[in-house]
Amino acid sequence: MTILDDGRTRANEGPAAHEDRLGTALGWFSVGLGTAEIATPGAITRIVGVDNSATNRFISRTLCGARELAAGIGIFGDERPGRWLWGRVGGDAIDLSLLTAGVYRHRYEPTRLARLLFATGSVIGVTVLDVIAARRHAGPRRVSGHTARARATTTVRRTPEDLYRQWHDFDALPSFMYHLDSVHTTNGTSHWKAKGPAGTKVEWDAEIVDDRPDELIAWRSVKGSKVHNAGTVRFLPAPGDRGTEVHVDLQYDIPGGTPGYAVAKLLGEEPSQQITDDLRRFKQLMETGEVVRSEGSPTGARNAVHLLGQHPAQPLG
């Protein structure tokens, strides 16, 4: 069984506007400074207070200018600007070490020393901004809105007909979908009650939007549901004599938004883990007749990513 997706969407992401402004400003700063360092290295050496020598102009063009330009382009061009902002922090370290060497060399020349110290102070200031911006951009990409997507698949040694029939019995889904408390179907719509992350309860009504016997079932919550969600299960004959591939694709709102998602993940309750465990139990049910239990996991495959949730492997009292 494989998790094909980490359960989060990748579209329309990005930090909030105020974070973007700092990142954007630093990006333009990189482009501007980089251009100046490459185009007018002599002026740069004078401003900073070092010799306008061939070596220093070379350093300005390559080590500093090219680097700044790359960072600027990266910040605007990459969908994950955080990496380039951290790159800027690394570049700041290079600048600071160059300036420190300059300060040491010209320590007895007051005019140059003053310029060098001013440049050093400026770079330290920019470094602080770079770190702030990079930290804001760091970490996992955010979920767009609060919608999560989870996909999982397994192969079951039964016919597509058998699997379709079992899955279509929505009222029986809680026998292997452990986050569901109940499903009741009446007149084409069904009422779902489920456990949300960290002990919360959620309910919604769902309707079937596509139904192809022995092939596919697609459903989604009806308009006005508190918890918006949609799902598709497809049954594909596996090659050779291997049974049927089951592919599940779910999209749903996560109660509690991004913090809720973080908590759920910590508890092993995130959607992709849940659906993977659901499919494991579905396979057990269809191949062996029931959900397989051990004393360590008496209810069957569940939250098994965490050893803490395990009962010791000794008979239950």
Next chain:
Amino acid sequence: MRANCWLGRGEVEVVQVPEPKILNSRDAIVRITKTAICGSDLHLYNGFVPTMKKGDVLGHEFMGEVVDVGRGVENLSVGDRVVVPFPIACGRCNTCLAGDYSVCENSNPNAALAEKILGHAPAGIFGYSHMLGGYPGGQAEYARVPFADVGPIKIEDDLPDERVLFLSDILPTGYMGAEFCDITPGDVIAVWGAGPVGQFAIASAYLLGAERVIAIDRFPYRLAMARDKAGAEVINYEETDVREALLEMTGGRGPDACIDAVGLEAHHASPAAYSYDRAKQVTGLESDRPFALREAIRNCKNGGIVSVIGVYGGLVDKFPIGSLMNRGLTLRAGQCHVQRYLRPLLDRIRAGQIDPSFVITHRLSLDNAPEGFATFKNKEDECVKVVLTP
């Protein structure tokens, strides 16, 4: 009931635990008459297997009498005498139907844990960590046996327990190791490790037609058993250069196949070489010490087979992939698909072709299991195999 429980690294204790109950319809409850300590239990004892919990009941080699069956078990009845295979297998998934029972797709409810470490999950195993299912083991008075309609083999004649007990693991494991070698007339097979599995690998290689079998170990008493009971030629690697000896014994060809019956806690004749991998193991840079595996690969003849039945848990360093690839070796490995071998090996035992009880050196009561673990681990008192009676 009394059960031998894992309490932490180097610590086991026989304590009172509840008696097992049927949890699934294809379960049976077995009253255990004989159980054993396996070399792989020492990996748990020594703390090399992740996902153990305090209180886990140990033991995966056991036999006994059926005292209860679930409604889905039709081939067993109360009173039947059975030997229980250590891998738990459903018998209905694709891998079981292919005969690969030890990688059953359904018997491990904690597959998610194993997938994190191994990529895909193997079958559940009795008393062998939560990553392998979280099932209580058989070093106890009773055990619940899941999928009892698939695993256990009935022993209907009067063969004594000690002669059939090792069908549960080490006899088929050694046999599978020899079977991996595709033995043809004239073949010379080298076996690293003269523990119980190594002894059975040697005996099985002869049963399968090997010309000569060479056992490699460092304990003279184990090598003596390999020579006297299993018929091997022997090399003590602490006294003899293994490479030179193998070249000499095979006319420079190298063994046709090499069996690693040692696994992750191997030793090395050179203290420096040993310390190198031991240090990496202690600091978490590798989980397993692959001395035997490296040597088996390097010494195998060109185009030969390396058969790995010693247990490995995670990651190793300095794996000689260049030797394996450039010399066209075949690497075969696996936890034993015991269910596959029960019937043919029981027939061989009945026919007198092998009496597996020759490896037993210690017979203790279950209550003395902690003492048995210590003696076995420290190779004290010429210990090869400890059998426990509840």
